[in-house]
Amino acid sequence: MAMSIGVNMSMSMSMSICSSRMVGREKGVLESCKTLRHVKQVHAQILRSKLDHSNSLHLKLFLCCCTLTSSSSSPSALHYALSLFTQIPNPHTRFSHQLFRQFSRGPTPEGTLLLYRLLRRKGTLLDRFSFPPLLKAVSKLSALDMGLEVHGLVSKLGFHDDPFIQTALIAMYAACGRITDARLVFDKMSNRDVVTWNIMIDGYSQSGHYDHVLRLYEEMKISGMEPDSIILCTVLSACGHAGNLSYGKAIHEFIKDNGFRVDSHLQTALVNMYASCGAVYLAREVYDQLPSKHLVVSTAMLSGYAKIGLVEDARFIFDQIVEKDLVCWSAMISGYAESDQPQEALELFNEMQRQRIVPDQITMLSVISACAHVGALVKARWVHSYADKNGFGRALPINNALVDMYAKCGNLAGAREVFKNMPRKNVISWSSMINAFAIHGDADSAIALFHRMKVQNIKPNAVTFIGILYACSHAGLVEEGEKFFSSMINDHDISPQREHYGCMVDLYCRAKLLRKALELIETMPFPPNVVIWGSLMSACQNHGELELGEFAAKRLLELEPDHDGALVVLSNIYAKEKRWDDVGLVRKLMRHRGILKEKACSRIELNNEVHVFMMADRYHKQSDEIYKKLDAIVSQLKLVGYTPSTSGILVDLKEEEKKEVVLWHSEKLALCYGLISERKESSCIRIVKNLRICEDCHSFMKLVSKVYRIEIVMRDRTRFHHFNGGTCSCRDYW
């Protein structure tokens, strides 16, 4: 009997050893599983072998599925993992954080939230370690409602004093735009480490409270906490955003004095800070001192150059990067787009594709913006269909950029179509569409849309009001503009920025209320800048108010002594008054300082090619035909009463010479080229000009649209003109 028991015991022991060996083997197999199918096979094998279903084996199966979910974002792996979870005989809370940790490593935070909902539904308790990864997922999605719910659960379970959870809560509130709530959690903490300080400081930086960043950083040092290199990166980034060069320099000195090791992150942060503060030469100094230039710091350097328009320097750095990634391609593309070289941006995009680099959403935004700058509709349509085909078509920022692109390419209907079909709209979508109507001179639609937006509970922001004020300004709606300006302050609690005052000055200037414009400039709470004096100056020139124009030009030149536009206007004003000595002085000054007047240039897109014309241009291969067509049109138009108006020509020429000069304006050459060419895409002629259209060209375009029965859409420096049947959409108010 005793023996028999001994045998049984020994058999049982040997079975148990065998079973644990097998469990160990299965675990090893599970670790090498790369597909859900494989996991399922191993699971079936475990069930068939009737192994002891230990919690640890279940956990291993679980984690395996979670890893698959994370790496492939496969919903079936997620569901399989959850079904395994429910089969655990005694689901212990300690499993939950393992799950959350795996999920939070995944590419999509949605999986983590889904997991949270399922566990809650099953009544599974979460352990304290589950909350940081869960809150991280909430932060990534900026899902405030979920965040509040999770915070409630934290308090209910008594975890509110856990410093890791408190830090995660601060990050969550900051990511959801609730910086005050983040600070409340921060202030309640008794045990803050350097990570907590960094998260709070970064929260202030991300929400644009740069003064708080510096204040809290100082507070941290006073509290005795030593900054680490990550905090220094955060503070440097805030200095860059705020343009606070002196504080940025102080941090740089602190780094040197305290012997911090300047790792690649700090190098990049320093270059970025100097470049963002407009001290690109100091950024270059840091960059030049680096023994090796890695990809990220080079991208920061090239982007610094590109942002201030030094695209050639940017390109030089770009060309030196041996292994370029998507970010540096995008930086260079957007550098060209923003520096008014949109064609180079599009060419670089083509080159990127030839090198088989797949664009992401940010690249697409730069490319769409480049199309908007170039104003080339055929290219714009191609980019739109490319975005659709490559899965960007439903993304909100892409649609916003498309609305703007179609509007700036002269296709208002295209902009409306995109706007109408957007699956979701935010304040940027509405503002872009309002601005689209504004630049096309349709103030009524812009105002109607503004009211519709309010009905739909979308709060207008400062940019929305720029669009609305612009619409009023370009349609001569003085009273409406004034109403919107005060409603912005009184009803919407938005304090007007300098740009809003700029719009109001422009509104008065266009309406010939020049004294009122000057009064506003003198009473506004900002010192007037170049743009504001420029508005007044141009208006004075257009309305023949020479004395006030001279005053405005001189104020502008005090701010920017080499401003080409102001010097040209000043010289024009003196020419109108026949003060030839003063004209000579200004011209001499311009020659002496090497200042060149911005040359007028017009672009026309025909059959997917963009042709550029300068004034009196003879470079085009069909130049002879173009000038022949111009002569023919002029003869034809003279029959209906056209005489070239030379009032805009302010050089000392004989009247006949002036008439010739005005006929050779770049937009007229572009128009003639459009008329002699076969237009496959559309019967309408689209021209983009870099400067404001002159009075003569405006009358010329109106007459051509009538005599040749053709629609001409022209974008000048600030707006669109739609010429049709002898009239213009701007109603001659531009």
Added chain:
DNA sequence: TTAGGGTTAG
């Protein structure tokens, strides 16, 4: 906890 590129205006 950590860097470099992006959408509306100016």
